[in-house]
Amino acid sequence: MRGEPLDAETIMSATEEVLRRHGPEKTTVLDVARLLGVSHGSVYRHFPSKAALREAVIRRWLDRVQEDLAAAIRSPEPAAADRLRGLLTTMFAVKWAKAREDPELFATFRVLAAEHSTASSAHVAFLLAQIRGIVVDGIADGEFAACEPEVITRAIFNATSRFHDPTHAAEWQSPEVEAESATVISLILDGIRTR
Amino acid sequence: MRGEPLDAETIMSATEEVLRRHGPEKTTVLDVARLLGVSHGSVYRHFPSKAALREAVIRRWLDRVQEDLAAAIRSPEPAAADRLRGLLTTMFAVKWAKAREDPELFATFRVLAAEHSTASSAHVAFLLAQIRGIVVDGIADGEFAACEPEVITRAIFNATSRFHDPTHAAEWQSPEVEAESATVISLILDGIRTR
Structure with a gap:
């Protein structure tokens, strides 16, 4: 688990990184959560869905x-x-x-x-x-x-x-x-x- | 097997019919041969490949x-x-x-x-x-x-x-x-x- 509190900007930056690695088709919320060392529930507290995060x-x-x-x-x-x-x-x-x-x-x-x-x-x-x-x-x-x-x-x-x-x-x-x-x-x- | 000899025009018309039914992704030479009641080898005698037939x-x-x-x-x-x-x-x-x-x-x-x-x-x-x-x-x-x-x-x-x-x-x-x-x-x- 990360030290500092998780905010939307940090999640978006991590998502950019995952998108650059895996492309739009294969990127999942779980990949983003893993990169941040948090549960995918923590991501969903900031973004209601994968589509909302991508948008x-x-x-x-x-x-x-x-x-x-x-x-x-x-x-x-x-x-x-x-x-x-x-x-x-x-x-x-x-x-x-x-x-x-x-x-x-x-x-x-x-x-x-x-x-x-x-x-x-x-x-x-x-x-x-x-x-x-x-x-x-x-x-x-x-x-x-x-x-x-x-x-x-x-x-x-x-x-x-x-x-x-x-x-x-x-x-x-x-x-x-x-x-x-x-x-x-x-x-x-x-x-x-x-x- | 069909009575009349198989020509390129007949194969192309059959391919159009198969394309209209299954779309470009799912159409195979075997589907075309089946519709005509011939072997797929008979189709390949007129068209060297699926790409050539489609073209x-x-x-x-x-x-x-x-x-x-x-x-x-x-x-x-x-x-x-x-x-x-x-x-x-x-x-x-x-x-x-x-x-x-x-x-x-x-x-x-x-x-x-x-x-x-x-x-x-x-x-x-x-x-x-x-x-x-x-x-x-x-x-x-x-x-x-x-x-x-x-x-x-x-x-x-x-x-x-x-x-x-x-x-x-x-x-x-x-x-x-x-x-x-x-x-x-x-x-x-x-x-x-x-x-």
Whole structure:
């Protein structure tokens, strides 16, 4: 048994470690309890179910991903088109890096995304809000054609699915993915600019 | 044993039937041979392996999908933008209908697509050629901005992945998919039109 009292953060960190070792399919609450040297009942006192624990771990992991993204876009370019290009480029690069460097937690995220979990929906909402902010600025400046921001934001998100949706992760290893994403971004920017 | 001599077409039709009953994971060459009342050796005389048989069946199935698509776009609209909108709308609708109405063969196609099989690559090449034909006409007419047709064709294909890539099939049941695809098509057309 461990000395210090067991808290939710400690359990989540241990779960990350077990996920990285065994992957999303084989990780059990018992593995997590064993790593911590506690009974699985102690884990269940903090998280009502394995699904709740997994959701909490991925929510915390996505928070860190979003912090990286927010830091990268903190100093905005003056033109909305340049800001949108920067946001999308960074958003894809962060996803590709996570898929490559943290494959087991990415695989867990992918399972949650397929299940439309709360953590994954909140992450989609965060990305949509980032895009929407720039779209609204661009329309206000007259740089982007007048349109319904919600509709065009969703269209930009959908048109770039190949580059950010975890279901496409296997394709992100292609040497062409960077050039192909740049072309799609240019196509989108040409589509929303004022004529 | 059957009366008439066994040919490749008969074996492929029987395989389709078995795939529709058992799905791509559980279908075996023995099931196909049983349905035909022949030994599995007779099947292997026409197809060297289970993978070759599966590939041939999906190639024939994709040929029929492509005939439907070619028939739908036979009478071209005068403007390239209208033709491109028509092609993409039909392309998505045909995929969505196949996923819904022929789920087991669609699941088999999905497996082949993930494996980048010859049949699936040929199908992608067919779709790219359809898009490219209209892009080339649009550039020649001055309706679309001058650009490298190969690059913009691939960008249009990538920007619409969410609506035609079999990995997204689960999302095609959403009531919003039709409206969302129409918005992405409009965004693309605005992106490639001459300014």
